[in-house]
Amino acid sequence: MKTKFYSHIVQLQRSICDEFEKIDGKAKFFEDKWTRDGGGGGITKIIEDGKVIEKGGVNISKVFGELPQSMQKQLNTKSNKFFACGLSLVIHPINPMVPTVHANWRYFEMYDDDGNITDSWFGGGQDLTPYYIFENDIEHFHKQCKTICDKHNPSFYVKFKENCDNYFFNSHRNEARGVGGLFFDYCKQTPTTSMSDWFSFVEEISSNFINCYGPIINSKKLLAYSKSHKKWQEIRRGRYVEFNLVHDKGTLFGLKTNGRIESILMSLPPKVSWKYNFLPEKNSEESKLLDILKNPVKWV
């Protein structure tokens, strides 16, 4: 399974980067290969200062070896050997009419002293963070998610959508980071779902990612916008930073366990503003976003 899933994300990284280069039309991804002292490493692919994408990263990593104590504690396991691989991506477009997107798909294995697998699971998700609301785009994103989910299990979409709303929540602001999508974790073998079933699900949902986001970025990337739209985007990007640095478990775990900092923090937006107590005008497009973030919407 680990070979199968790693091959999948290697190929997926290539195809997603190709698609984003086509969408951008100017900038190309550059590659940073890195190795991890305890075992494994990754390929970080970064795009910056494009015509459409201000900053983005599509990273894969495969790490293994001794399970760090902090991770043993977090995972509540006695296993001391592990394998993990995954793909993480974040795209921050220039145009404030285009949402930021984040996605991640990952696979874990735990081993006993003899190297037998004691536990294994998939995790992942994909979610959208708009600055201005275009209902059609958000519905499209959620519909794509639901269609794939439904093919695998009719209960997935509702459950994973709710997980996503609960997880990407800036509790200190009492608002969601964005308009959600899917979030799933600890997807393990059950009497009705084999690891192979989970693989098929994650393979299909991740392969379909570009059909979720591509039409949104392509249809909005040339829209006109003003300085005040850009200013709002930069203030909202501040909330993105707040979520990632204060609440996101993956980011904090990486920062506190000597992860590769630059690969982890590629998720942070390129230009960000914090203005004291900025409040949008009543009934403005900006306040419409806030209303939606305060009350998660059923998009499909």
Place this chain on the structure above:
Amino acid sequence: MKTKFYSHIVQLQRSICDEFEKIDGKAKFFEDKWTRDGGGGGITKIIEDGKVIEKGGVNISKVFGELPQSMQKQLNTKSNKFFACGLSLVIHPINPMVPTVHANWRYFEMYDDDGNITDSWFGGGQDLTPYYIFENDIEHFHKQCKTICDKHNPSFYVKFKENCDNYFFNSHRNEARGVGGLFFDYCKQTPTTSMSDWFSFVEEISSNFINCYGPIINSKKLLAYSKSHKKWQEIRRGRYVEFNLVHDKGTLFGLKTNGRIESILMSLPPKVSWKYNFLPEKNSEESKLLDILKNPVKWV
């Protein structure tokens, strides 16, 4: 003591704001008064878009009532009633040749069920975060700190300077946030130091704050700088955000216990950049800063 210290910070807020308005020459502080549901409140004073100061806040607060459980745990106390007051300030200048400055002075009291004081202490500090190194300025800041410390106890400066280096450390980057200053906490009554002695110390060090920072900002505020200096400042401000949101106990405590978000996050810089793996040129002014942040210096 609580009345005495609160009067001091009320007056100090006024005098520090007056001094910063003189230094800026254009912008004025505006005031936000707020109240806390459980008891108390604060006066947040904010300055933005000045001639010299890009963003700054000088806030006081006085809060009291039932001690939140999370705070009971953090303070390892069984008291369930408390009083706390303090002044917090952060100034982010426009000119990248001028360091950002932070200071905070505070006083706590804990009570038993009958309202008797069971414990009380002072805390605080002041520290400098430069973007470019001017040794004379940093030495001046530390000398001012040391002179006041020495008047009260010859061991204070070394101890509080070391505390500061240890506390304001971005462990995930393996570098200090800035060039330090003083940091002290849980300053309680001892056989040789009364609470009145601690008050005198905190009163004097806080009253002297403007003599620490004023000459630095005044001597550098008109220096010429380029776009690339500004870019470096914005990237370094990203490290400031990382510290405040990932490591700073006060900020995290506030965010997780329903503190007044806008007053807490006034510390975040106005404009910030994250660029992937930005590395300054060897032997540049920028790399000189990094060398110093990686190896804390004895400034006096």
